[in-house]
Amino acid sequence: MSRAMTGAKMVVQALKDQGVEVVFGYPGGAVLPIYDEIFQQNDIKHVLVRHEQGAVHMAEGYARSTGKPGVVLVTSGPGATNAVTGLVDALMDSIPLVVFTGQVPTFMIGTDGFQEADTVGITRPCTKHNWLVKDTDKLAETIHQAFHVATSGRPGPVLIDIPKDVQFATGGYTGPKQARTDHYQPKVKGDIEAITKLVDLMETAERPIFYTGGGVINSGPGASQLLRELVDATGFPITSTLMGLGAYPASGKSWLGMLGMHGLYEANLAMHDCDLMINIGARFDDRITGRIADFSPQSKKAHIDIDASSINKVIHVDLPILGDVGHVLEDLLKVWKARGRKVNKPALDAWWGKIAGWKARNCLAYAPSTTTIKPQYALERLEALTKGRDRYITTEVGQHQMWAAQFLSFEAPNRWMTSGGLGTMGYGLPASIGVQVAHPDALVINVAGEASWLMNMQEMGTAVQFRAPVKQFILNNERLGMVRQWQQLLHGERYSQSWSEALPDFVKLAEAFGCKGIQCSDPAKLDDAIQEMLDYDGPVIFDCLVEKHENCFPMIPSGKPHNEMILGDAETEGAIGAKGAVLV
Amino acid sequence: MAALNIKKGSSSHSAYDLRDPHAQVESSHTLAVLVDNEAGVLARVIGLFSGRGYNIDSLTVAEVDHKGHRSRITIVTRGSLAVIDQIKAQLGRIVPVHEVHDLTVEGRAVERELALFKVAGTGEKRVEALRLADIFRASVVDSTLESFVFEITGTPEKIDAFADLMRPLGLIDVARTGVAALSRGV
Structure with a gap:
């Protein structure tokens, strides 16, 4: 039996039925009926943002730290277009979101009405799927389908565009159990024959490596648990992409650290020299592979992924396994154990010996200073002073992001939220608020650069309003650090537009927002200042004035293979050739 | 998959x-x-x-x-x-x-496309167009004293070939449906 209600009420009812606790949004003319329904209930909390892009990043932070879909509600036209960056960000990083947009009434669609935009047209390539609902009777079912699509298979953002007259009209409500979702059922179990073949390879491999990614996190905490069991039982080394940090603990004995363009020397060299690469939920992104032709030339490659289009997209693999990471790992462990837990122990010992040699290079070493705060030092101290706490880290995009990935360690999944695929400056502040809303009592820190942070700084207002005690740890070098680094390496030290002129006084800015501001420029005072930030019961903007011209190393220059990493400034001369210069 | x-x-x-x-x-x-x-x-x-x-x-x-x-x-x-x-x-x-x-x-598939050709001309060219249309099993679906519209069905290659032949005979317009295809057998 379907109950009759207005479309606006259906939205709220469907959210309740989906177990949604919080919506990030911003009202406007075309969503007023839904906001009226939100006003008249107390089950769903609404977080009022300052800009729609912030709403989407908050929902991403919420989703990544909980594993549940994030929900966004914005109005038509500019509300929808402002959300677009967040949608693409979530699409690139496979984050489940359900975004509701208002639309002009159906009879006005196509007339260039006030605040009209072709939202489904604009967001079609920015979402996993989207819907324009023109019939109130179909609204509830569409919402339930949207949650299903967003969270099934490879997760991603979906969008539902709801014209205002559809919100006002009355129709029959369809419950989540009655909604048809049967036609979209991605396969989660991997082929057992292929899994057995992988066990064959694992038993004899001389130089194996696990290369894991965000797919492990997306598969749920169970998948991370299985991964830990598998890695520890086999004794194979493991490295992870930026997206996958925390799936295997940084304190684990087989952990090599992050790989990729700014990954660790030992991780990249092990990738280059391995004879068996087991890719679990990663996608051979260009930040990982470097020059394709020289990518891990001697290895057999297995690839576990739930998305068929990820397999063989960039790198040809020998053994594709299509399925959900958790399901595949469960079967993989079962088969490997049943066959006697075999590994090639002598070869493995020699392999670890080789890795120990690379580790001895101590690739994260930097020149310390007693007068200026080195950004690496700031992160080392942040790490030391928050060690052992259940800590959530978000970042903006740039040098600080890479340093955070290198110097902070992650012991559990869902504790690390960063814009990986799209590289969205302005992601970290709103994301940190979304995380804090999901975990009100947790320590949430946004490691930021000053330039990125300014891109969505208006959301400090949201943090203050909703008493989200997020810590904004800004590594302020008064530069667009990564851009400056590339200009130094690639463009003859012509630093075109890569400095931050006329920066605000961040302490005064904090006061203006009604939160706490701290500034520190002296390495000797840094510990106390960080402690003050951690102890403060409320949002903090921490202006950490760091060395202005520090470069982020190690680095695989564009167009170079893994074994041609540069470890420090001394090696940068002519590091990037003309071919590499056209790459980003 | x-x-x-x-x-x-x-x-x-x-x-x-x-x-x-x-x-x-x-x-x-x-x-x-x-x-x-x-x-x-x-x-x-x-x-x-x-x-x-x-x-x-x-x-x-x-x-x-x-x-x-x-x-x-x-x-x-x-x-x-x-x-x-x-x-x-x-x-x-x-x-x-x-x-x-x-x-x-x-496996093998059947591919077909439908096309309409407008050919304008008089005298010998007009007769030749009609003769070639007959060879290609194209049918005349519109006719004036100065023009024909032929309808032809076949593989894209056949339609290309017909177009090549019609061009010197006064081809002035073409509409093609694009390919429809089905696998052979069951």
Whole structure:
């Protein structure tokens, strides 16, 4: 039996039925009926943002730290277009979101009405799927389908565009159990024959490596648990992409650290020299592979992924396994154990010996200073002073992001939220608020650069309003650090537009927002200042004035293979050739 | 996965096991894509091709199951085998796409296209056009004293050949439907 209600009420009812606790949004003319329904209930909390892009990043932070879909509600036209960056960000990083947009009434669609935009047209390539609902009777079912699509298979953002007259009209409500979702059922179990073949390879491999990614996190905490069991039982080394940090603990004995363009020397060299690469939920992104032709030339490659289009997209693999990471790992462990837990122990010992040699290079070493705060030092101290706490880290995009990935360690999944695929400056502040809303009592820190942070700084207002005690740890070098680094390496030290002129006084800015501001420029005072930030019961903007011209190393220059990493400034001369210069 | 031309759920072998993955030779493939007939589905398919830089040589779309709201999109595309496999996998992940068939590799298929040709001329050329139309089994669907409209059905190659012959005889306009294709047998 379907109950009759207005479309606006259906939205709220469907959210309740989906177990949604919080919506990030911003009202406007075309969503007023839904906001009226939100006003008249107390089950769903609404977080009022300052800009729609912030709403989407908050929902991403919420989703990544909980594993549940994030929900966004914005109005038509500019509300929808402002959300677009967040949608693409979530699409690139496979984050489940359900975004509701208002639309002009159906009879006005196509007339260039006030605040009209072709939202489904604009967001079609920015979402996993989207819907324009023109019939109130179909609204509830569409919402339930949207949650299903967003969270099934490879997760991603979906969008539902709801014209205002559809919100006002009355129709029959369809419950989540009655909604048809049967036609979209991605396969989660991997082929057992292929899994057995992988066990064959694992038993004899001389130089194996696990290369894991965000797919492990997306598969749920169970998948991370299985991964830990598998890695520890086999004794194979493991490295992870930026997206996958925390799936295997940084304190684990087989952990090599992050790989990729700014990954660790030992991780990249092990990738280059391995004879068996087991890719679990990663996608051979260009930040990982470097020059394709020289990518891990001697290895057999297995690839576990739930998305068929990820397999063989960039790198040809020998053994594709299509399925959900958790399901595949469960079967993989079962088969490997049943066959006697075999590994090639002598070869493995020699392999670890080789890795120990690379580790001895101590690739994260930097020149310390007693007068200026080195950004690496700031992160080392942040790490030391928050060690052992259940800590959530978000970042903006740039040098600080890479340093955070290198110097902070992650012991559990869902504790690390960063814009990986799209590289969205302005992601970290709103994301940190979304995380804090999901975990009100947790320590949430946004490691930021000053330039990125300014891109969505208006959301400090949201943090203050909703008493989200997020810590904004800004590594302020008064530069667009990564851009400056590339200009130094690639463009003859012509630093075109890569400095931050006329920066605000961040302490005064904090006061203006009604939160706490701290500034520190002296390495000797840094510990106390960080402690003050951690102890403060409320949002903090921490202006950490760091060395202005520090470069982020190690680095695989564009167009170079893994074994041609540069470890420090001394090696940068002519590091990037003309071919590499056209790459980003 | 239908998209990869391997059994659904099977991953013991990929199409790459069968062919040279590095082959850069481009070939033409006819893909049949069965989709829900819902608003925007064609835009999704076309957007995928333009967004990822794939080619479309021909595209036809029409509802084929009114009750089931299913449409069939037939796409003729070209690319290296790696690109074709990627196209199929990308198509397969569009939510309203139910099946992707590569008719070029899944056994033999019948491919047909319909075209209309307007040929203007008088005297000997007009007679010659009519004679050639007869050889190609094209039928006259409109006639004035100065022009014919021929309707012709056949493979794209046959229609190309007919167009080549009509050009010197006064061809002034062509309309083609694009390829519709079905696999042979059951």
